[in-house]
Amino acid sequence: MNYFLSCDWGTSAFRLRLVETGSGNVLTEERSDNGIAGAYQQWQQTSLPREDFFAAIINRHIDALSERTGIPLQEVPVVLSGMASSSIGMVELPYKELPFSLSGTDLAVHAFSRFIIISGARSGNDVMRGEETKAAGCAAWLPDTTQDQWLLMPGTHPKHVVVNNHQAVRFQSFMTGEFFDLLSTHSILAASVGDDGTLLNDPAALACFTEGVHAGQTENLLHAAFMVRTNQLLKKISPAHNRFYLSGLLIGTELKAVPPGMPVYLVAGPLHTPLYTLACQVLNIPVAAVIDADEALIRGQRAVLKYG
Amino acid sequence: MNYFLSCDWGTSAFRLRLVETGSGNVLTEERSDNGIAGAYQQWQQTSLPREDFFAAIINRHIDALSERTGIPLQEVPVVLSGMASSSIGMVELPYKELPFSLSGTDLAVHAFSRFIIISGARSGNDVMRGEETKAAGCAAWLPDTTQDQWLLMPGTHPKHVVVNNHQAVRFQSFMTGEFFDLLSTHSILAASVGDDGTLLNDPAALACFTEGVHAGQTENLLHAAFMVRTNQLLKKISPAHNRFYLSGLLIGTELKAVPPGMPVYLVAGPLHTPLYTLACQVLNIPVAAVIDADEALIRGQRAVLKYG
Incomplete structure (x- = not known):
C-alpha cells in the first residue's frame, strides 16, 4: 500500500x-x-x-x-x-x-x-x-514515561489531552476559540475589537496580548472581558491592538488549566502556534515541542x- | 414640588x-x-x-x-x-x-x-x-461605617459597587448577562439550553443550578461552559434543566469576586433576585438586604x- x-x-x-x-x-x-x-x-x-x-x-x-x-x-x-x-x-x-x-x-x-x-x-x-x-x-514526540505530558490542541474548542506511558488518560475541552468569535463579533465588545492585520510583530499589540494573558491568569473572566471595552473607551487602545488583549485574555484563562512546570506539546497550525507559543513564554510554561496539527x-x- | x-x-x-x-x-x-x-x-x-x-x-x-x-x-x-x-x-x-x-x-x-x-x-x-x-x-439600607459593604447589581453587565462610609469607593463590571445570552443563543451550546418555563421550583432544575454555581467557583469557565453541551450529550440532562446549569455557572463565576464573609446588598428585580439569592445561599454569602432595583x-x- x-x-x-x-x-x-x-x-x-x-x-x-x-x-x-x-x-x-x-x-x-x-x-x-x-x-x-x-x-x-x-x-x-x-x-x-x-x-x-x-x-x-x-x-x-x-x-x-x-x-x-x-x-x-x-x-x-x-x-x-x-x-x-x-x-x-x-x-x-x-x-x-x-x-x-x-x-x-x-x-x-x-x-x-x-x-x-x-x-x-x-x-x-x-x-x-x-x-x-x-x-x-x-x-x-512523546517520551514513554509514567510522567504526565500535556498535549495542547488549540482551535474553536481546544482540547488538553494528558498522556502517560503512551496512553491518553485524561482530557478537557475548552471554548476559547468560540468565546473569541462570539465576543469579538456578537457582543458589546465588537466595536472595541478590530481586524488582525499583520500586527504580530507590533510591540504595542504584543504588549496588549501579554497584558491579556496575565489578566486571564489572575482576573475574573466575566470582569476582565469588559476591560476590552474600557481599554478602548478610557485607555484609547485601538481596536486592532485591543483584539490582542481579548485573544491573550482567553488564551491566558485557558492555560490556567496547565499545572506549573508541566511539559506542554503544542499541536497547532499557523494561526495558533505563534499566539500559544508566546502565551506559554509569558507564563513560563515549558514547550517541549511544537507539532504541526x-x-x-x-x-x-x-x-x-x-x-x- | x-x-x-x-x-x-x-x-x-x-x-x-x-x-x-x-x-x-x-x-x-x-x-x-x-x-x-x-x-x-x-x-x-x-x-x-x-x-x-x-x-x-x-x-x-x-x-x-x-x-x-x-x-x-x-x-x-x-x-x-x-x-x-x-x-x-x-x-x-x-x-x-x-x-x-x-x-x-x-x-x-x-x-x-x-x-x-x-x-x-x-x-x-x-x-x-x-x-x-x-x-x-x-x-x-447601608450602615454608616468604615467597613466595606458590597452592592451586587445583576443585569446584562452586572456591577459590584463597594461602599464605605456612605461613599462608593470601588466597583467592577461583569458580563454575566451578556455571556448568558450569547452562549444560550449564538454558541454551540444553544441546542443544549432550552426555555426557562416555570422551573424555579423544580428540584432537578435547582440541582443543576447549584452544580453550576459550584463549577463557577472551582472550574475554568472556558472548560465548564463546554459541560453545558456534555451535560445534555452524556448525562442526558434536558435543555430546560441544563439552562439552569449555565445560569448557575455564570453567576457562580461572577460571585467569585465577593470576598468571604462580605455582607452583600442585592439590588435586583424579579428576574434576578431568586437566582442570585439562591447562589448566595449556596456559597454562604450573607445577604444583608434585598433592594428592589x-x-x-x-x-x-x-x-x-x-x-x-
Whole structure:
C-alpha cells in the first residue's frame, strides 16, 4: 500500500490529501467548502443509504484528484476522523472510552467499503472527535514515561489531552476559540475589537496580548472581558491592538488549566502556534515541542491504518 | 414640588414613572420600546439640536401620561440617568470619578429646561451609567461605617459597587448577562439550553443550578461552559434543566469576586433576585438586604433632585 487518502471533513469544509504511506508526505490535496453539515442536510432530502451518499461525495473528490494528478486512486484506502463519525456524519459511531493507546490500535474504527472511519473518544464528562487521532499522531514526540505530558490542541474548542506511558488518560475541552468569535463579533465588545492585520510583530499589540494573558491568569473572566471595552473607551487602545488583549485574555484563562512546570506539546497550525507559543513564554510554561496539527492528523490516521 | 418624573431610558426601551416626591411612591407609569439607540438614529437624520430632539420625545410621553391620568405635568421636573448621558443619549456627559457620596450631592448632573440628567461614574479602568444613581438610592439600607459593604447589581453587565462610609469607593463590571445570552443563543451550546418555563421550583432544575454555581467557583469557565453541551450529550440532562446549569455557572463565576464573609446588598428585580439569592445561599454569602432595583433608582433620582 503505497498511498492512502486522508480525509478531514469539518462542519463547514472538506479537505482530502493524498499521502505517501511510507514517508507520510502529502503529495497533493483537494479542498472544498462542501462541509459535513451541508452534506447531511442534502442526504436528508434523499432516500439513499447514508454511508453510500457520503461515500459518493468523497469519491467525486477522489476522481477529481485522480484526474488532476493522473494517479489512479480507485483502490486507495480513505481514512476519516472527526465529524465523519458524528451524528451528522457518514455514520454515527460511539465514542471510545478513555484511556486509549497512542499506537492507534485501540481507537474505535468502522470500515465501510474502502473507507476507514475513526471514532472520537470520551471521558466520564467530556468528548472529542478528531483530536484522538491527532493525539495518536504525536506518539513519536512523546517520551514513554509514567510522567504526565500535556498535549495542547488549540482551535474553536481546544482540547488538553494528558498522556502517560503512551496512553491518553485524561482530557478537557475548552471554548476559547468560540468565546473569541462570539465576543469579538456578537457582543458589546465588537466595536472595541478590530481586524488582525499583520500586527504580530507590533510591540504595542504584543504588549496588549501579554497584558491579556496575565489578566486571564489572575482576573475574573466575566470582569476582565469588559476591560476590552474600557481599554478602548478610557485607555484609547485601538481596536486592532485591543483584539490582542481579548485573544491573550482567553488564551491566558485557558492555560490556567496547565499545572506549573508541566511539559506542554503544542499541536497547532499557523494561526495558533505563534499566539500559544508566546502565551506559554509569558507564563513560563515549558514547550517541549511544537507539532504541526495537520502532520499529527496524518500520522495518527496512518497509525490506525497500519494496525486497523 | 409634589411630583417628579423618573425616566429610565435604556438602549432598547423607554420607561417613565410619575413619582410622589415625599413618599417615593410610583403613581403611574408609561412604557414604550422607543429605546435610546433608535432615538439617536432618528436624531441623526434631522438638523435639530440634540437636546431639543430628545426632550420632544420625552415630552410626548409626558403628554400621553398627563392625558391618561388627568394630572397636569407641564411643570414637573424630569430626572434621567443611565443611557441619557451616554454618547448616544440626550447629551454626552463625562463620568464622575470615584469616589462619590451616596447622598447624591456630588454626582455629575446636567440641567436642561426641566430635565435633570445624571451622569455615570468611573474608576481608573471601569465605567457605569445608571448604577451610580441606584447606589445612591441604597443609602437608607447601608450602615454608616468604615467597613466595606458590597452592592451586587445583576443585569446584562452586572456591577459590584463597594461602599464605605456612605461613599462608593470601588466597583467592577461583569458580563454575566451578556455571556448568558450569547452562549444560550449564538454558541454551540444553544441546542443544549432550552426555555426557562416555570422551573424555579423544580428540584432537578435547582440541582443543576447549584452544580453550576459550584463549577463557577472551582472550574475554568472556558472548560465548564463546554459541560453545558456534555451535560445534555452524556448525562442526558434536558435543555430546560441544563439552562439552569449555565445560569448557575455564570453567576457562580461572577460571585467569585465577593470576598468571604462580605455582607452583600442585592439590588435586583424579579428576574434576578431568586437566582442570585439562591447562589448566595449556596456559597454562604450573607445577604444583608434585598433592594428592589426600581425602587433604588427612584430613591437615587429623588436624592439628586433634592440636592441638585
